[in-house]
Amino acid sequence: EPEVTQTPSHQVTQMGQEVILRCVPISNHLYFYWYRQILGQKVEFLVSFYNNEISEKSEIFDDQFSVERPDGSNFTLKIRSTKLEDSAMYFCASSENRDTGELFFGEGSRLTVL
């Protein structure tokens, strides 16, 4: 069964460092998303991406964040200069179209900022 894969599963970094989280969405999906979940809290939307551009982003997704689809398979989230409060589980998701209602989530990348 096709699935969304994310790497790394866990990354520990020093405050101020750049981090890139990688995602491989399901191959025929057209819509891509990043969400985050701070430990013990709800899942929060960060950004959606369609047709090689950001279609919507939340207030959390400030200038420190960027997304890219550098090739036909990867979808990356870059945090330019990490802060302690960026520590969270980051989920990538993709969907085939807008009619089915189903987002397919990856297993998440846990980011710990020290």
Next chain:
Amino acid sequence: AQKITQTQPGMFVQEKEAVTLDCTYDTSDQSYGLFWYKQPSSGEMIFLIYQGSYDEQNATEGRYSLNFQKARKSANLVISASQLGDSAMYFCAMSPDMNSGGYQKVTFGTGTKLQVIP
């Protein structure tokens, strides 16, 4: 703006019994989608069920059914015949008007932790 409210932080249910997880929502959109996701202790997010706002029938997927009451703005999840493996966090979520050109952002509730007792 869309808002999802889950008022039950935690629930217990006896194995093989049915359980209802509450979800109410608020939106000014005429067209929207409602979802339930399961998050086991491993942390992954698993899609369970989807209801479109214009769907007249309640969605069902195996042991999961969504009790959609549009006038009351509620979208409760009913799990029938609970199993030990159902113990997890459950998130209610919604997406905005699907005619806006894509899913855009999905808003999640704070979740309900369900524990199934043998």
